[in-house]
Amino acid sequence: MAKRNANTKDLFASLSGIPRYSYKDIQKATKNFTTVLGQGSFGPVYKAAMPTGELVAVKVLSSNSSQGEKEFQTEVLLLSRLHHRNLVNLVGYCIDKSQRMLIYEFMTNGNLANFLYSDSPRILSWEERLQIASDVSHGIEYLHEGAIPPVIHRDLKSANILLDKSMRAKVADFGLSKEETFDDRKSGLKGTYGYMDPDYMSTNQFTKKSDIYSFGIILFELITAINPQQGLLDYINLAVIGEDGKADWEEILDKKLVGRSNPEEVRLLADIAYKCLHKTPRKRPSIADLTLSISSIRHRRLINSDTLPSSRSDDASGILGRIESQQVELSNMTSLRSYMLPQA
Known part of the structure; x- marks a missing residue:
């Protein structure tokens, strides 16, 4: 697990422009993960309100998923360089011990x-x-x-x-x-x-x-x-x-x-x-x-x-x-x- 954390931190060290949040930040923003928006292959998705008042969707990676770890890395690395009005915007991520989360703009009308x-x-x-x-x-x-x-x-x-x-x-x-x-x-x-x-x-x-x-x-x-x-x-x-x-x-x-x-x-x-x-x-x-x-x-x-x-x-x-x-x-x-x- 320590090796996984070190490798992932190295991977994202060069990323710029995407804020990184702690687990406690996200826990507070989601009111302790109470509002579930959906469930995907990656893991559950929660509604959250950031300190700025911005509504976001937080996708949580299942901690025991090695495939999910690859998908997490792919998504952050790609969305850090892909910007278009018809792509969902990644506004933050969390790497905190074993926790992996992706934070997106909130899409009011779902899928x-x-x-x-x-x-x-x-x-x-x-x-x-x-x-x-x-x-x-x-x-x-x-x-x-x-x-x-x-x-x-x-x-x-x-x-x-x-x-x-x-x-x-x-x-x-x-x-x-x-x-x-x-x-x-x-x-x-x-x-x-x-x-x-x-x-x-x-x-x-x-x-x-x-x-x-x-x-x-x-x-x-x-x-x-x-x-x-x-x-x-x-x-x-x-x-x-x-x-x-x-x-x-x-x-x-x-x-x-x-x-x-x-x-x-x-x-x-x-x-x-x-x-x-x-x-x-x-x-x-x-x-x-x-x-x-x-x-x-x-x-x-x-x-x-x-x-x-x-x-x-x-x-x-x-x-x-x-x-x-x-x-x-x-x-x-x-x-x-x-x-x-x-x-x-």
């Missing part, structure tokens, strides 16, 4: 996954979802194209997209991130089921295009509010099987958006998202191209005053009923397909 999958009465509007897509793409673009050397996130998912008081999105959780290298060294599979690039899972090589795949999944979450761990890909694949060869994204649109979104914008964003999932990584778009494409959808809104469908509410109700019946049918088809698969 995107909670908004999409909780029973909260608050509905994300289509405008907000487009803005979130744009914010996330800008954050990733900074990592891939603006950082020197470039950084691959490796764990992009809706739970790692945090929302501030104005519902603007920031990318968080850089514990698994890596600076881009151009050698053939491989590391163990890391990431989150449902968001992991199939090519990465088969080759064990993670590239920028693996991040693009994960971003495509997040875009489809915004469109459908279907959890990637609960059959999202099945719904996507069924939606693209059409008699005319064209995808019918309306079939899997989040029913909360029916009558409250622009069908053409939904189609454009879904087409963009689908390109991100191309089975051949090199055929997926770059993040710069994605940012431009999403910006063009938002620009389209500005030049069209008619952003909402012109149909009346009774028409919207009819569409809603049709989508609900289609989704039941899709669910049945998915179950049937699973049943027909040969057993191992």
